[in-house]
Amino acid sequence: MAKKPKPQLRADLLKNRSSRGRKNDFTRDMEVDADRVMDMRGSERVRGRNEMSRKRTVRGASVDGDRIVLDIDTTTALFGRVLSSVGSTQCTVQVEDGRRFMCSVRRIVRTMARETRNAVAAGDRVWITATDEKTGVIERVEPRQGVLSRGHQNRQHVLVANVTQMLIVGSAAQPNLKPALIDRFLVSAGKGEVHPIVCINKIDLVDPLELQPLLGWYSQIGCDVVMTSVTTGYGVDRLRMLLQNEQTVFAGQSGVGKSSLLNAVQPGLSLSTGIVSEVTQKGKHTTRYTQLLALNGGGWVVDTPGIRQLELWDVRPEEIEGYFVEFRPFVALCRYPDCRHYREDDCAIRRAVQMDLIPRVRYESYLRMMLGDDA
Ligand SMILES: Nc1nc2c(ncn2[C@@H]2O[C@H](COP(=O)(O)OP(=O)(O)OP(=O)(O)O)[C@@H](O)[C@H]2O)c(=O)[nH]1
Numbered sequence: 001m002a003k004k005p006k007p008q009l010r011a012d013l014l015k016n017r018s019s020r021g022r023k024n025d026f027t028r029d030m031e032v033d034a035d036r037v038m039d040m041r042g043s044e045r046v047r048g049r050n051e052m053s054r055k056r057t058v059r060g061a062s063v064d065g066d067r068i069v070l071d072i073d074t075t076t077a078l079f080g081r082v083l084s085s086v087g088s089t090q091c092t093v094q095v096e097d098g099r100r101f102m103c104s105v106r107r108i109v110r111t112m113a114r115e116t117r118n119a120v121a122a123g124d125r126v127w128i129t130a131t132d133e134k135t136g137v138i139e140r141v142e143p144r145q146g147v148l149s150r151g152h153q154n155r156q157h158v159l160v161a162n163v164t165q166m167l168i169v170g171s172a173a174q175p176n177l178k179p180a181l182i183d184r185f186l187v188s189a190g191k192g193e194v195h196p197i198v199c200i201n202k203i204d205l206v207d208p209l210e211l212q213p214l215l216g217w218y219s220q221i222g223c224d225v226v227m228t229s230v231t232t233g234y235g236v237d238r239l240r241m242l243l244q245n246e247q248t249v250f251a252g253q254s255g256v257g258k259s260s261l262l263n264a265v266q267p268g269l270s271l272s273t274g275i276v277s278e279v280t281q282k283g284k285h286t287t288r289y290t291q292l293l294a295l296n297g298g299g300w301v302v303d304t305p306g307i308r309q310l311e312l313w314d315v316r317p318e319e320i321e322g323y324f325v326e327f328r329p330f331v332a333l334c335r336y337p338d339c340r341h342y343r344e345d346d347c348a349i350r351r352a353v354q355m356d357l358i359p360r361v362r363y364e365s366y367l368r369m370m371l372g373d374d375a
């Protein structure tokens with residue numbers, strides 16, 4: 001929990017005048033001047049964490065370490081979880097007693113997340129003020145741990161927050177398996193610090209033996225691996241076990257069967273599913289928005305719309321090799337310390353690929369990502 005601001009050190013700064021006089025805005029005293037708060041963070045960066053800066057506050061907010069914490073009235077505010085967000089300004093929040101509120105987002109919360117496309121994401125833990133029995137306002141977003149984000153027009157778009165694991169779903173056929181896309185999600189999982197599970201669905205359409213070499217490799221590099229078929233029910237029990245008591249985001253391109261798998265794991269969910277075009281082999285983007293769903297036995301799952309192109313967020317090209325764990329034993333053996341393992345002479349990674357110590361598909365995925373080619 002955030003530290004309480006020290007009242008004697010509060011600078012009595014301007015309130016947000018634009019909000020004055022708004023009808024029914026009974027929480028207007030909590031409005032703070034957005035620019036002053038942003039300034040506070042700016043000066044914090046410049047001055048570092050010295051004694052003075054740590055105690056700086058403006059009315060409505062305080063600084064805790066390098067984080068700005070908005071004040072909330074804990075006697076009236078309710079703590080909850082964002083189940084889904086529609087656009088960037090409206091979300092459904094479920095509070096601790098199970099009630100749900102349709103919430104807007106207070107302006108200061110949006111201003112503080114200026115570098116981010118969406119201030120509030122599905123999975124966020126938030127404090128809200130209820131305006132009536134069904135609606136409310138988000139006053140504060142707690143720090144996130146375990147996020148899936150993508151880049152969108154040079155800004156971070158947080159797809160989901162506070163997840164412990166990512167179920168990366170691919171289909172054996174219809175649409176065909178795309179290892180490069182799985183590898184891209186694996187880098188996102190690594191970056192977001194969530195445990196990866198590779199799930200290959202629709203195994204009723206192929207001979208599962210064909211998948212063994214690739215899946216064996218994913219398992220060797222530390223992923224959980226599960227093969228499933230919604231049609232035959234194969235692997236569904238194991239998947240249910242892997243999801244129990246965890247916070248899992250489902251990721252994978254449209255049409256691989258994410259919603260179908262969730263319906264199989266918990267039949268009451270009744271999520272809509274769509275057909276895959278025979279001609280283009282593409283799904284229809286049936287799931288339109290990200291939503292959190294409670295599992296009967298404990299835990300949450302997050303169904304996401306199929307993501308065809310996942311532009312990696314905040315991963316520099318030279319960082320990418322770090323997310324290919326099987327490269328690690330070799331990188332120190334390259335001739336050049338800054339080797340990109342592309343065309344450099346005497347590259348230990350390329351040698352390892354030639355000797356079948358690293359699978360060629362993984363190396364190709366690495367190259368595509370490092371060179372900035374969208375999978
Ligand atoms: N043969 C076969 N078909 C499946 C399986 N699982 C799902 N399907 C079919 O694949 C199609 C797409 O399934 P969805 O669950 O809508 O896929 P999705 O990943 O949720 O797709 P988006 O919501 O568009 O991202 C549907 O027609 C399903 O019936 C399976 O295990 N085997």
Ligand SMILES: [Mg+2]
Pocket residue numbers: 258259260272273286287303304305306
């Ligand atoms: Mg779906």
Ligand SMILES: [Zn+2]
Pocket residue numbers: 334335339340341342344346347348349350
């Ligand atoms: Zn190299």
